[in-house]
Amino acid sequence: MKLNFAKRMSYIKASEIREILKVTEQEDVISFAGGLPAPELFPIDEINEINQIVLKEAGTKALQYTTTEGYAPLREWIANRMNERLGTAFDKDNILITHGSQQGLDLSGKVFLDEGDVVLCESPTYLAAISAFKAYGCSFIEIPTDEDGMMMDVLEEILSNTPHLKLIYAIPTFQNPTGKTWSLERRRKLAELSAKYGVAVIEDNPYGELRFGGESLPSIKSFDEAGNILCTGSFSKIFCPGFRIGWIAGDKDIIRKYVLVKQGTDLQCNTIAQMTIAEYLKRYDIDKHIAKIVEVYRKRRNVAIESIERYFPDTIKFTRPEGGLFTWIELPEGISARDVLVRSLEKKIAFVPGGSFYPNGNKENTLRINYSNMPEDKIEKGLKTLGEVVKEYISQSE
Amino acid sequence: MKLNFAKRMSYIKASEIREILKVTEQEDVISFAGGLPAPELFPIDEINEINQIVLKEAGTKALQYTTTEGYAPLREWIANRMNERLGTAFDKDNILITHGSQQGLDLSGKVFLDEGDVVLCESPTYLAAISAFKAYGCSFIEIPTDEDGMMMDVLEEILSNTPHLKLIYAIPTFQNPTGKTWSLERRRKLAELSAKYGVAVIEDNPYGELRFGGESLPSIKSFDEAGNILCTGSFSKIFCPGFRIGWIAGDKDIIRKYVLVKQGTDLQCNTIAQMTIAEYLKRYDIDKHIAKIVEVYRKRRNVAIESIERYFPDTIKFTRPEGGLFTWIELPEGISARDVLVRSLEKKIAFVPGGSFYPNGNKENTLRINYSNMPEDKIEKGLKTLGEVVKEYISQSE
Structure with a gap:
């Protein structure tokens, strides 16, 4: 058979x-x-140097299992960085280390989506986010965008009349694939609509640190009063992708759900990669x-x-x-x-x-x-x- | 809201x-x-040495994205090892590198399970396999075991009269949690029943290399004539768990499905960890x-x-x-x-x-x-x- x-x-x-x-x-x-x-x-040379330090000073720890949440000093650094750059108010318990920011999307699907649910996204949007969410049986409604980001009037109309809406997925800074960046006003408005309609937002931000000019903008999360917004981030574009270290950040009760789900998915991320990045951030100036x-x-x-x-x-x-x-x-x-x-x-x-x-x-x-x-x-x-x-x-x- | x-x-x-x-x-x-x-x-010392070699000789490759399937020399080694030890007939395209063998279980859930499906397992079975599969909305039927493994008469009865059966999950060697090992006869019989009833088997084998005495037995997969059996494996217990490198092996058309699913889940495993293990296996005697x-x-x-x-x-x-x-x-x-x-x-x-x-x-x-x-x-x-x-x-x- x-x-x-x-x-x-x-x-x-x-x-x-x-x-x-x-x-x-x-x-x-x-x-x-x-x-x-x-x-x-x-x-490469710095990673080589730091790898040796980590293995010599804490080799048994670096090669052993660790917690699902991830290496605490790395989570602390991420929380501080986001607070400085993106206007959030996180500590380490707001952060779960993920296997690249891609895993943050997969886990978001697992935490939020049942078959038949609807995800709203920018039109066009990141290809591999479509795959990640689709695996949980959702459909998509694409929201048109202009130079300032998602069109909020269209978004609100759809929010007000679509059942089984679970997630809004957005890449507000240097979007993949379009390269566009949302205005401050649209960021604020999305947070407001997310609270009003009780729909979670996944704010994907793998490129935000790579700004060539103009002014940095606060995250959508910084306007989140309801606690509905999750942010992903990654070391792939500012350090290296081969380590597969990213994160998802959000309110603690939601992050705890992500931790549970990650436990059954793959237990934890690579220990030595997490420790190497944390040690690099301590010894070198990543800026x-x-x-x-x-x-x-x-x-x-x-x-x-x-x-x-x-x-x-x-x-x-x-x-x-x-x-x-x-x-x-x-x-x-x-x-x-x-x-x-x-x-x-x-x-x-x-x-x-x-x-x-x-x-x-x-x-x-x-x-x-x-x-x-x-x-x-x-x-x-x-x-x-x-x-x-x-x-x-x-x-x-x- | x-x-x-x-x-x-x-x-x-x-x-x-x-x-x-x-x-x-x-x-x-x-x-x-x-x-x-x-x-x-x-x-630790060997890993430290090899890490340096990998970074010096192929640093840009080791820190960059790689294929979802995984590092080819590592997949080749795994295929050969399984063929030697477990009686399989694999080449590298039968192998997908996973984020620990735990991810092999999660991906198996994603590839096979719809809500309402049934998974058969040993009673008792590995705790985190329960979590991995449960996330896909399945229920479990526990098959009693004796000193020789799962009781095949009970298994066949259930196979013959249960709808929505999708997977049989088994850890036939040094089982977690019981430490028991299945007899040759039961292994052969499970392969036969899997073919007869068209139900996939996940043969989980993270401990098989750690044998203290007695004779090694061929895998259930080695008796698989229908191509229904998938095998997981891991470097966690024979090398180190911190790297999070395991694998799933099976017939090529099924492994291609796993590759698609892994693409949307987390793109790929840690590149340098895969290259470091492959290089270790070349330079050192893992036996x-x-x-x-x-x-x-x-x-x-x-x-x-x-x-x-x-x-x-x-x-x-x-x-x-x-x-x-x-x-x-x-x-x-x-x-x-x-x-x-x-x-x-x-x-x-x-x-x-x-x-x-x-x-x-x-x-x-x-x-x-x-x-x-x-x-x-x-x-x-x-x-x-x-x-x-x-x-x-x-x-x-x-």
């Missing part, structure tokens, strides 16, 4: 990005497809390190923006992100980015078509460009070729 | 073990409660390292067994495990191990009452004793005191 799988297996699909990334593993492909940080900026990353990415962003301006047709629209890893291009209506990808791959240029970032599927005329993981000359060369492909394709479609 | 959580949150409870472990963090408590490996046996662990645990097991024989009343039953970390004590009927725990904690002795290991709750007269994480003199001292507490409690209950 054949095996029966869970119903969710019929709608969990391979990540289009991961599939494209496999194609682009060849050396000579210029890929704007990933979301990888620049590896030449990883603090100096982040400034170095920001400087490199700012230049790459600039080259990306200038190249799009120079080499793409005037009929496109695109984002000028103030930080983060991505810009977002809208091609003229009716132009399929998937078709463009087929042609650009022939010229060894890769990117992710935007369609996958819409949970209910539409807007095939969009594409995401990552600029963090490539030297400036390649960015220009790649976008020049891509711009030519786009121009050619558009002219042939007319 | 108040938030609504997922239904599962009403039945996910704190792990009793983790709660007891918190109590026992005081230095002077002798704890048989955990399942922790002996930290003095961790290869020599395992022999060292086995030698220490064998002595501790001996002391534990001798102490139970000497200090406990004749009216109890207990397991003489051929390997692994645990022995299991059955007190006379009507004697509650939870009551015994209250008294033993007063004397600074901790253990886990057996009741939690029964998903449907019964057999309160049982307890689990871990002997891997303590020197021999403490094992004897602790079990002497515990034996006296048990004797006293029984005599007062009469």
